[in-house]
Amino acid sequence: MNIEILGISVLWIFLFGYILVGSIDFGAGFFNAHGIMTGKQHILSKVIQRYLSPVWEVTNVFFVFFFVGIIGFFPKTAVYFGQPMLIPGSIILILLCIRGSYYAFESYSSRGHKGYASIYGITGLLMPAALSIVLTISEGGFVNIVEGQPLLDYKALFTSPLTWSVVLLSMSACLYISATFLTWYANKAQDFAARNLLRKYALIWAVPLVISVIGITVELKSHNLEHYNRMLDLWYVWAVSALMFAGTIYFLIKQTKFGLAMGLVIGQFILAFFAYGISHYPYLMYPHLTIYDSFTNQTMAITLVVTFILGLFLLVPAMWLILKLFVFNNDYAKGKEDHHA
Amino acid sequence: MANESAVFFSRLLTEFTLTFHIIYATIGVGIPLMIMIAQWLGIKKNDEHYILLARRLARGYVITVAVGVVTGTAFGLQLSLLWPNFMEVAGNVIALPLFMETFAFFFEAIFLGIYLYTWDRFENQKKHFLLLIPVAIGSSISAVFITMVNAFMNSPQGFDIVDGELTNVQPILAMLTPAMPTKVGHVLVTAYMTAAFILAAIAAFKMLKGSKHIYHKKSLFLFMKLGLVFSIATAIIGDFSAKYLTEYQPEKLAAAEWHFETEKGVDLVLFGVLDEGTQEINYEIRIPKFLSFLAKSDFNGEVTGLNDFPKDETPPLYIHYLFDFMVSVGMLMIVLSLVYVWGKIKGWGFIHKKWFSWLIVAGGPLTFLAIEAGWWLAEVGRQPWILVKYMKVSEAATTSDHVGLMAALFGVLYIILGIGSVIILRRMFKNNPVEKELEERHNEDGEHK
Numbered sequence: 001m002n003i004e005i006l007g008i009s010v011l012w013i014f015l016f017g018y019i020l021v022g023s024i025d026f027g028a029g030f031f032n033a034h035g036i037m038t039g040k041q042h043i044l045s046k047v048i049q050r051y052l053s054p055v056w057e058v059t060n061v062f063f064v065f066f067f068v069g070i071i072g073f074f075p076k077t078a079v080y081f082g083q084p085m086l087i088p089g090s091i092i093l094i095l096l097c098i099r100g101s102y103y104a105f106e107s108y109s110s111r112g113h114k115g116y117a118s119i120y121g122i123t124g125l126l127m128p129a130a131l132s133i134v135l136t137i138s139e140g141g142f143v144n145i146v147e148g149q150p151l152l153d154y155k156a157l158f159t160s161p162l163t164w165s166v167v168l169l170s171m172s173a174c175l176y177i178s179a180t181f182l183t184w185y186a187n188k189a190q191d192f193a194a195r196n197l198l199r200k201y202a203l204i205w206a207v208p209l210v211i212s213v214i215g216i217t218v219e220l221k222s223h224n225l226e227h228y229n230r231m232l233d234l235w236y237v238w239a240v241s242a243l244m245f246a247g248t249i250y251f252l253i254k255q256t257k258f259g260l261a262m263g264l265v266i267g268q269f270i271l272a273f274f275a276y277g278i279s280h281y282p283y284l285m286y287p288h289l290t291i292y293d294s295f296t297n298q299t300m301a302i303t304l305v306v307t308f309i310l311g312l313f314l315l316v317p318a319m320w321l322i323l324k325l326f327v328f329n330n331d332y333a334k335g336k337e338d339h340h341a
Numbered sequence: 342m343a344n345e346s347a348v349f350f351s352r353l354l355t356e357f358t359l360t361f362h363i364i365y366a367t368i369g370v371g372i373p374l375m376i377m378i379a380q381w382l383g384i385k386k387n388d389e390h391y392i393l394l395a396r397r398l399a400r401g402y403v404i405t406v407a408v409g410v411v412t413g414t415a416f417g418l419q420l421s422l423l424w425p426n427f428m429e430v431a432g433n434v435i436a437l438p439l440f441m442e443t444f445a446f447f448f449e450a451i452f453l454g455i456y457l458y459t460w461d462r463f464e465n466q467k468k469h470f471l472l473l474i475p476v477a478i479g480s481s482i483s484a485v486f487i488t489m490v491n492a493f494m495n496s497p498q499g500f501d502i503v504d505g506e507l508t509n510v511q512p513i514l515a516m517l518t519p520a521m522p523t524k525v526g527h528v529l530v531t532a533y534m535t536a537a538f539i540l541a542a543i544a545a546f547k548m549l550k551g552s553k554h555i556y557h558k559k560s561l562f563l564f565m566k567l568g569l570v571f572s573i574a575t576a577i578i579g580d581f582s583a584k585y586l587t588e589y590q591p592e593k594l595a596a597a598e599w600h601f602e603t604e605k606g607v608d609l610v611l612f613g614v615l616d617e618g619t620q621e622i623n624y625e626i627r628i629p630k631f632l633s634f635l636a637k638s639d640f641n642g643e644v645t646g647l648n649d650f651p652k653d654e655t656p657p658l659y660i661h662y663l664f665d666f667m668v669s670v671g672m673l674m675i676v677l678s679l680v681y682v683w684g685k686i687k688g689w690g691f692i693h694k695k696w697f698s699w700l701i702v703a704g705g706p707l708t709f710l711a712i713e714a715g716w717w718l719a720e721v722g723r724q725p726w727i728l729v730k731y732m733k734v735s736e737a738a739t740t741s742d743h744v745g746l747m748a749a750l751f752g753v754l755y756i757i758l759g760i761g762s763v764i765i766l767r768r769m770f771k772n773n774p775v776e777k778e779l780e781e782r783h784n785e786d787g788e789h790k
Contacts, residue, residue, distance in 0.1 A: 054454035075432025082421035097411040104407030
């Protein structure tokens with residue numbers, strides 16, 4: 001394995017981390033707001049707030065990690081993605097700013113404020129949609145090189161059915177992951193009313209998830225045949241991923257083994273995400289940028305890898321501590337202890 | 342090829358973001374140390390007032406940290422959106438501190454979450470105190486790393502350019518630039534100083550509004566003492582910065598001091614108004630030979646003047662006003678806190694008078710303005726370069742259209758976030774004054790017994 005592959009693998013893991021914790025966070029915000037709107041707040045808010053409060057800031061860091069890492073390992077992405085992404089990127093940032101601030105405003109000062117909670121919820125649904133645009137762009141065909149400068153073709157982007165399939169996939173996957181996680185968390189907290197409602201949401205959002213996956217497969221064949229063929233080569237990975245999905249749905253319907261169901265969700269998305277990533281190789285942006293022509297110099301690459309490994313010694317125990325104290329702590333989840341500042 | 346309006350609006354948007362972010366970032370670096378000190382005093386003196394102070398600070402801190410985190414994230418990504426060509430170089434040479442900063446940030450985020458949600462969970466308060474150490478270290482270290490990137494932009498090193506290609510990259514050397522020690526030192530101590538004076542201002546304001554509680558008196562004395570220490574440290578490091586500038590960025594110093602002709606025994610010019618055409622300064626205060634002394638530690642030292650540099654490589658001359666403002670506020674705060682602390686020890690009566698309290702109240706916002714002025718001075722002072730001597734700002738900017746629209750959108754966003762955070766903070770403390778909180782705590786204790 002060469003260092004370019006190592007670099008992109010590290011980044012892909014960061015991105016997966018963000019997608020996982022981000023989805024739980026985005027979905028939780030959406031369900032919380034939805035609960036307030038439909039008068040089901042009393043069922044959901046408690047379990048959602050208990051999970052979100054200590055970890056909301058951590059979610060954001062995964063995102064920063066990814067984009068700082070990609071500039072470090074693949075500096076040319078600043079030009080190829082930075083320049084065309086000005087407008088979509090700025091919109092993502094504005095959503096993120098509103099979202100992060102209003103979460104703190106709502107939960108630390110005016111708990112239950114309808115306006116703040118809805119802003120948090122709506123931005124939560126728009127974030128995955130806006131972020132997924134980057135994946136669409138990386139498929140090629142939307143960025144043209146004009147006078148040596150990459151420019152985004154907005155008309156092509158927004159009229160492409162591929163774009164909308166990806167948006168639908170990101171939103172439904174986010175809500176599906178989040179609902180399954182919260183079902184498990186509510187079950188641990190023995191909050192059965194919340195568990196049953198969230199279980200229903202998970203099953204509902206599984207439907208558009210399946211539809212959009214089929215849609216993307218069809219679209220990609222006509223949009224980027226090379227990528228499509230490479231994806232077919234990995235058919236067995238997709239098959240295992242689909243089996244895991246079926247397993248989760250089975251346990252959710254049977255109302256048993258929520259922990260295992262959550263594990264299967266993670267497995268399903270890890271496989272799908274990495275199969276997608278591997279089949280994308282070697283392109284960062286088809287066909288302009290590969291991981292080889294954009295890679296940083298060797299010295300920096302080695303320094304970054306060493307720093308990354310040292311950093312993990314700091315982060316893994318810290319992450320373990322926060323999970324142990326809040327997510328895997330039954331007393332905290334049940335709400336027996338509430339010692340917030 | 343450079344798109345002039347894109348360059349202008351990229352600069353404007355970067356200025357909006359940083360100007361706004363710096364307010365929250367300064368609080369973000371300074372307050373954790375103050376919480377730590379307050380909680381430590383509370384444990385050591387077994388004084389519930391200091392513990393309560395730590396708790397109230399932590400609560401308010403969450404709001405500022407939220408805005409600081411999101412605007413910091415925005416800035417991080419905006420760098421690539423607005424300055425892609427700079428970030429390409431940065432990725433090759435200076436990615437290491439950028440990367441390490443995210444680790445520090447991660448570390449802080451995790452422990453802040455734990456600290457905030459484990460109040461009273463530990464039997465032993467010292468255990469809870471231990472959680473604050475990574476928070477304070479994480480926030481200060483992230484300031485250290487990000488300031489290293491800025492120092493690199495001022496005095497780039499650790500790479501060679503051969504035929505337009507970057508070679509011989511040395512990431513560690515790029516972190517340890519000549520500008521780094523003074524920049525990092527100055528950023529850290531001014532953040533601590535600002536946090537101390539804003540908290541002193543709040544305590545003084547509460548007392549002016551009629552609260553007689555001993556909590557505010559303790560808080561005021563503590564933060565004036567800390568402010569005194571950090572403002573003196575600021576002045577000392579500021580002096581080192583002048584010596585650094587003389588050596589490495591003389592055009593920045595010359596522009597800030599309105600010093601045009603290279604000569605020996607140069608006067609320090611304070612305030613004044615410049616006629617740019619004739620290079621004549623009016624209404625100024627001159628301190629004879631003092632600039633030579635500041636720059637060279639020698640009253641007859643030779644200081645390079647602005648006319649010795651190519652006209653297209655010198656920064657705008659208005660940075661003199663920023664410099665004066667920053668230094669004046671710094672000096673004022675040293676005097677103010679010194680008089681207060683000394684007066685408190687000697688038992689002088691006038692430090693408790695209304696007019697003196699109002700001075701302390703004014704000191705909080707003034708220190709913030711000085712932080713802004715200092716950053717504008719540092720940043721505008723290296724115009725026209727983004728990487729001094731290597732890359733001009735106009736070569737680094739995006740060529741996209743629509744940057745103007747984005748600048749407007751972000752401008753509106755920052756106004757909304759700024760107003761929102763002030764409203765929330767005010768409401769938070771107004772609805773729950775110290776007296777009420779102390780009483781509630783006592784009632785709870787009573788029930789337990």
